[in-house]
Amino acid sequence: MEFLIITGMSGAGKSLCVKYFEDIGYFCVDNLPPSLVPKFAEICLQGQNKMDRIALIMDIRGGTMFLDLFPALESLAAYGISYKILFLEAQDNVLVKRFKETRRMHPLSPEGRILDGIREERRILAPVKEKADYVIDTSNLTPRQLKQEIHKLFVEGKPFSGLIINIISFGFKYGIPIDCDLVFDVRFIPNPYYVDSLKSLTGNDKDVSDYVMSFHESRVFLTKLVDLLDFLIPNYVKEGKNQLVIGIGCTGGKHRSVTIANQLFEILKAKNSSVVLEHRDVDKDNRRMRNESS
Structure with missing residues (x-):
């Protein structure tokens, strides 16, 4: 069984990733609180129809619960389940533009400036990005190009330099x-x-x-x-x-x-x-x- 943790900056394309990974055969769970990862892993292991590839999308939307991510990942290792982390990144000016175009507020600054929320999120996620196996910067990628990158990495199995x-x-x-x-x-x-x-x-x-x-x-x-x-x-x-x-x-x-x-x-x-x-x-x-x- 293989777990993929999809995380990263709000507005960097995680919602699109859910669709793309479902298309290539992953069972995807969006916005799962990290504290529920051990129980979810236990259910997967005990199920009669075991799922081979599972993608968990976890990000700052979970608020303070997101801080439980690393203990949750340690629990996967305790179950003998291997996992990798995909981190989606984008430049600040691109993220601000995307939030404005969709008229959404940043989850960390619902009443303040979008840029303040982005900077705080970047600070919180820095340790996660550092441990990520894959970092994809979507600043200049169209949805089609992002899909191609995912296909190359997770279907074709081509080596990924991180660049x-x-x-x-x-x-x-x-x-x-x-x-x-x-x-x-x-x-x-x-x-x-x-x-x-x-x-x-x-x-x-x-x-x-x-x-x-x-x-x-x-x-x-x-x-x-x-x-x-x-x-x-x-x-x-x-x-x-x-x-x-x-x-x-x-x-x-x-x-x-x-x-x-x-x-x-x-x-x-x-x-x-x-x-x-x-x-x-x-x-x-x-x-x-x-x-x-x-």
Whole structure:
């Protein structure tokens, strides 16, 4: 029997996780008070139809009862039940935005500022995060991407370094993504925008991709970038970083940056990295043209 404890920051995506884990065959119990874990484990062990995989979602909604989490986990060990902890994380500004969008109050600050509740929750959960087997930062993950990460970890059984890499292609004329850790400028590569047959296409099209990668400097840059990341990623993991955001920028975010981002994504994915790809500005010129013509 395997227990998975799902916990983390309020607003980081635990409710979505319940659906995803049920889809892959986990028996899920949401908001179980930690003090009831020993009794629940006893019931599971005595049941005629034993459940192999159980996910318990426990968080700060339980108030002071949540402080019983570690004694409860010790009881699992006493029953000979192995368990792992999945901790969902997100940046403060992202959590504030999510609470405002859903018009929910933070459970630790029902009458105060949301940010105060987030900071207090982060303080309380720090020991839990430290003991977690998996930490997933959902700040830049869509629900679909979070589902993919869970599937890779708990279905495919792929190794998890604790670091999720987000690759974002963008156009400098629309601004650099504010959450980038590393930014690489690929405007030195010849621009397909000035080739009539390629102008209306994007780096997701083979003709554009082949054109960009036909240049010696593109291939050398990609090789050197991968070499740099091969050095950086293990060191980021060693220091406990759980998310790395890499920005690849060109002028409009449509051709060169998209191509290089796609190439980098495929290379890192082949190395079994947990990697997410986003093309932030690839359609912006088209949307602007549609708006101007309407």
